[in-house]
Amino acid sequence: MTFLILFGGSSFEHEISIVSAITLKDKIKKHNLKFVFIDKNRDFYLIDKENMKSKFFSTGEYKKSTKLEITKGGFKYKKGLLKKEEYLDFDVAINLIHGRDGEDGKIPGMLEFFKIKAITPNIESCAISYNKVLTKLFAKLRGVEVIDYEIINEPKTKFDFPVIVKPARLGSSIGVSIARNQDEFNYAFDVAKEFDDLIIVEPFIEGIEEYNLAGCFANEWIFSKVEKVEKKEFLDFEKKYMDFSRKETNLNSIDKNLEEKLKENFKKIYKDEFENALIRCDFFVKDDIIYLNEINPIPGSLANYLFDNFEEVLEKLANNLKEEKEIIIDYQYINKIQMAKGK
């Protein structure tokens, strides 16, 4: 199978996406890979596998690569002096664009519009996971607990300090801060406001445990191992980023009962909403209650490190992609109107 990995994008997580794609290059060995980079100006480039190094992008060298255009069924480019149009050959695309463009629904919508088979969340599931308020409403609808929250227009809250202040629409902890007093709250509010007009605040709960679980439905439920996230207090964007290509994770066996409960909650979120995507749900656990913290519809390097058989998971998902419904357009209403008009 040939996978086409779409990465980059006009996103605060543009660079994470590059690192994600480079990571997958090393992790996927059984299948063929093609790499399509979307640069900050939203131009598409076909990147040779041997050029999949971070410097190739940061230096702008990528601009010498073949330019592509997205079109029905895939991507095309102009070949040779005669500028003959050629189409890239691949089986399934993988949307690996974190944050804006990839996770806000733009690329998913374009892939569907152009009938490009892809491992990707769809538009609606992007909207739900991209906006933390919608995530909370959706989780409650599905019977999954979430941490209480408040939408704020100024640094005032019903919660006692410490609190966490978050822009509603960004991933990867960008613009998120903890505030332990009013001064910190004022500052945290301003920081969040730089990234989004919609700001939420949550109580910061000491001693809460975080567990990550990735998975998908591909004719059967497929789950990763559960990762217990060890962190001193809170990873800001930079720490999380520098930590991104980590090799070691805490995958010691966790309580079987807790693991089952996490999977049940994962299913409630994923079912009939996240088809065609490999997602990671980040849960909090406190006093035996499981809370959904966030849904990553395109987790960093597709959370490959959590799976024993990552390539097999990708293959199964690729072979079980649900297609958009066919809509028959036969102009029967226009024909009726014309008949009624006697035309």
Added chain:
Amino acid sequence: MTFLILFGGSSFEHEISIVSAITLKDKIKKHNLKFVFIDKNRDFYLIDKENMKSKFFSTGEYKKSTKLEITKGGFKYKKGLLKKEEYLDFDVAINLIHGRDGEDGKIPGMLEFFKIKAITPNIESCAISYNKVLTKLFAKLRGVEVIDYEIINEPKTKFDFPVIVKPARLGSSIGVSIARNQDEFNYAFDVAKEFDDLIIVEPFIEGIEEYNLAGCFANEWIFSKVEKVEKKEFLDFEKKYMDFSRKETNLNSIDKNLEEKLKENFKKIYKDEFENALIRCDFFVKDDIIYLNEINPIPGSLANYLFDNFEEVLEKLANNLKEEKEIIIDYQYINKIQMAKGK
């Protein structure tokens, strides 16, 4: 100003969109218009103004028109024997694609991705208004009442008959039916299921009044007149459609107090969510309580018949479009990693 009207699409409301576009051709006189048709195969065509007649589309004659491609900044086509690439010249696009493609977020996402200025709902507001469950969650969040509902997986409900059965994700009453007994409920459920896997049921409330209000925010609030919807019982898709190009609507002055309340509710829904769109909210009123029934983020022919000064509204909105935030990508994280690695 030159408006480019995008219509058609792979949607159950494809034909409505054609009628909508033809209607706007007659209503917009001060401004220049260009018409871009998306056919059922999602090919783009530039339609000459004189060909804007329903038969031109139903007969397939449109296929002789100039083919277009969507690209950065707009639409391009190949001119002459040398196939030189030319770009369409226009100021602002108007997304007039009802239902799938236009109102599910695909076209809005593409317009934003390709930096095409447009009067259109954005992806998130599409997701909210396209899925009736999300609409209800969102309205409640904004402090607007909605009719109680239940998500059902089989024809069973907590409500007494009569009930209304609706597929969650389609507009224009497609697949919606009233059920007065279990037999009708079974049938209504099957009908709805043909259109969506997510089905909701609501109590059918006798004697409820329906009011439509359109508007937008363009540096100031602009509201249409309020239309009291007169209907015998319930307009199914066909009746609604045949009724579509109606000239007369019930625009008798309604109670000022009610009008104010409807506007307040409209603002709660629209604010910070539907910018750049001209939407129509359909409200129910019963016992002095206002309920949001649905949000039409792209109402039929943009609800022009509700405005005294429709062209001015379009112009104001076009002149006050909010642009996507700039994201600076400077590769500072990749540079740091490379420095840390000593490369």
